[in-house]
Amino acid sequence: MAEPVRADVVEQMTISMTVNGAPTTVEIDPSEPLATTLRERLGLNGTKVSCDVQACGACTVLVDGLPVSGCTFLAYEARGRDVLTIEGLAPSDDVLHPLQQAFIDANAFQCGFCTSGMLLAAHAMLVADRSPSDETVFAEMSGNLCRCTGYMPILAAIEAVRAARGGAG
Numbered sequence: 001m002a003e004p005v006r007a008d009v010v011e012q013m014t015i016s017m018t019v020n021g022a023p024t025t026v027e028i029d030p031s032e033p034l035a036t037t038l039r040e041r042l043g044l045n046g047t048k049v050s051c052d053v054q055a056c057g058a059c060t061v062l063v064d065g066l067p068v069s070g071c072t073f074l075a076y077e078a079r080g081r082d083v084l085t086i087e088g089l090a091p092s093d094d095v096l097h098p099l100q101q102a103f104i105d106a107n108a109f110q111c112g113f114c115t116s117g118m119l120l121a122a123h124a125m126l127v128a129d130r131s132p133s134d135e136t137v138f139a140e141m142s143g144n145l146c147r148c149t150g151y152m153p154i155l156a157a158i159e160a161v162r163a164a165r166g167g168a169g
């Protein structure tokens, strides 16, 4: 179990974690949200911050495979753990992840501000359950809000990947 950190007595700390498969060491403020570390210290701007109060899902990243809100999950809580951001989702620079391609095919974004979080939440869901029920999809994606596309194209994109895997259609 990791040692608790007193944010009121520690001004800076150095943490190590794995980010998108790469061992990463970075100096942080112990009260700093993980999204700030990713965006401002590591240059991973694909993680978006909108509401800043864990209400919209725009900042979703995966820590040890599970979705967290990067705007409220503290960076120091990620020390020693695996962090996946949108920059690490595609298998290579030349090949998109199937969810990314499905979002393009379904026109599942407009401004794109929610898209990183949507993709990572959907990815975590489909890794945990290759063939989630409609109810599971709705429940797992309910924390991710989109203010411009509407949800049908997003659900259609997820459904396309689910169906391609032989899941419930």
Ligand code: FES
Pocket: 048, 049, 050, 051, 052, 053, 054, 055, 056, 057, 058, 059, 060, 069, 070, 071, 072
């Ligand atoms: S920016 Fe983190 S949940 Fe909205």
Ligand code: FES
Pocket: 108, 109, 110, 111, 112, 113, 114, 115, 145, 146, 147, 148, 149
């Ligand atoms: S595409 Fe603009 S918020 Fe979802």
